[in-house]
Amino acid sequence: MNQKDVKVSFYLKTNETNAEGHCPIMGRLTVGRSECVFSAKMLAPRSLWMSGRVKGKSAETVEINRRLDELRASALAIYREQSAIREQVMAEEVKCLLLGMAFGQETLLNYFRSFIKHFEKLVGVNRTAKSARSYRNAYEHVAQFLSERLRLSDIPFSALDRSFIDKFDLYLRTERELAPSTIVLYMSRLHTVINKAIAAGIITADPFAGYESPRPERKRRYLTHEELRRLMTTPLHSPRLYLVRDLFLFSCYTGISYSDMCRLTAANLETDEDGTVWIKATREKTNVEFEIPLLDLPLHIIDKYRDTAPDEKLLPMYGNAELNRGLKHLAAACDIDRKLTFHLARHTYATEITLSHGVPMETVSRMLGHSRVDTTQIYAQVTDNKIGTDTQLLDRRIAERFTIAI
The missing domain is CATH 1.10.150.130 (Tyrosine recombinase, N-terminal domain)
Incomplete structure (x- = not known):
């Protein structure tokens, strides 16, 4: 039997109109040549009923029509399920399943x-x-x-x-x-x-x-040592571009995302007994705590912009869109032939700054504020590729310095 042979329509039981002018809504279910009726367990204003629905845009009207649509959808879905396992499906069978499903199941x-x-x-x-x-x-x-x-x-x-x-x-x-x-x-x-x-x-x-x-398969992009060197040494033509560069480098050497950098204040800085300065905060995205020991470059950037940001923020941040526009000009100025986005800095910290230099995966995961270590694992393939290249280079250097007597 084709699903076109299944029809669900609604009408009002007008002989039971109450004092407010509302009538019970009834459903008529037709499956092939079999037919049955059922109560929709709802009332509708008789004055607003037209062609099997309530007209108007009030909250009550919208809710009634929504529930009628759900009843119709449920009846059709039940028929599909039953007809998939049996050739003959009767209206009464669909009705029994429908009433149990529509009023007792999400x-x-x-x-x-x-x-x-x-x-x-x-x-x-x-x-x-x-x-x-x-x-x-x-x-x-x-x-x-x-x-x-x-x-x-x-x-x-x-x-x-x-x-x-x-x-x-x-x-x-x-x-x-x-x-x-x-x-x-x-x-x-x-x-x-x-x-x-x-x-x-x-x-x-x-x-x-x-x-x-x-x-x-996502290729995790990151800046190479040479590209980082160009960013740090290329003279720029405006203070605005210097700030864009410094914010980007701060993320490259800390792994802190744009949204989390916007939230940093001096209260996030802590100095331990041996003089190491740490940033300790919580990621906005995952609410996971992260702790990062600061290298000399991010410390220099903090000192450079100290007390220049509003609302006691640690750094004067541009809007994300403006920052990415600045990165486009920065790439051109530093002769970097690729699209720079701010999130690329976080990838650079994970690969070029930490994993590629032997920092354990678990440590990097905690510094990045990942909730699971397997999230950090996505950077491992990039790192493995770099390790392979570095190992080949090491092999050539050893071969040049040592010979084995035969």
Whole structure:
């Protein structure tokens, strides 16, 4: 039987109009030649009812129509599930499952909205506004997928399966034409929400089982020793460009991200017994603490701009967009033939400044403020490549100095 043979319509039971002019909403479910009716367990104003919906834009109207859409979507999803395993599906069977599902079981988008609402309450505590935004974006794509590809306003958790996940992945790649890294992010956000539902006992089987989104191989870019030397020694033509350079170099030699540099104050500086100055702070992105011993160059930069930043900040920071525009001019001035972004400095600290010089992975992870060491591991391949090059160079030097008698 084709899904076109399944219809869900709504009407008012006008002979039970109450004193406020509201009537019970009834549903009529047709599956092929079988038909049944059911109560939607809602009331609607008789004066606003038109063509199976309530007209108007009030909060009450919107909520009634949303719940009617969910009932229709649930009925269609139930039929799809049942028809996949049985040839003959009757309207009464769908009705029985529908009433249990619609009034006792969560749907995906409804649960996703609740998840986001709870997540946003934690922004500034142990969650970031950027992460909340990524969940909202993922939600919007799921909602669009349901509407455009499945013609549904929502879907019950029990209707989710591996096929749904694969189709959504394909939709993001072909219909939305998103970048592979963005697809990985949104699929991860959806999986997190579904895992929460599994933990809450709403769904028992994980529809993501066996799914693995192809992850693009990301090349971690970093500045070489020679490029760092050019940045430090090339004369520049304006104080503005010198400040851009100094802020960038500060990140190169500390690994501190732009957003965290903006938050630094003198209170983040601590000096230990042997005179080593440390920056101790908490990452805005992950709320993970980090501790970094300062090398001579970042100490010099702090002294150079001491008491020049407003609000007792440690450094006078430009806006991120302005800073990246300045980095474009800085690259040209220093004859660096690549695009410089501020985040490149953090990569440089992880590779050229620390890992490549034998600093242990666990130490680098703590200084970068990573919540897991495997996050730091992404820099290891770059470091291994550099170690291989340095080892070959060492081998040639040894060969020049020593010979073995045969």
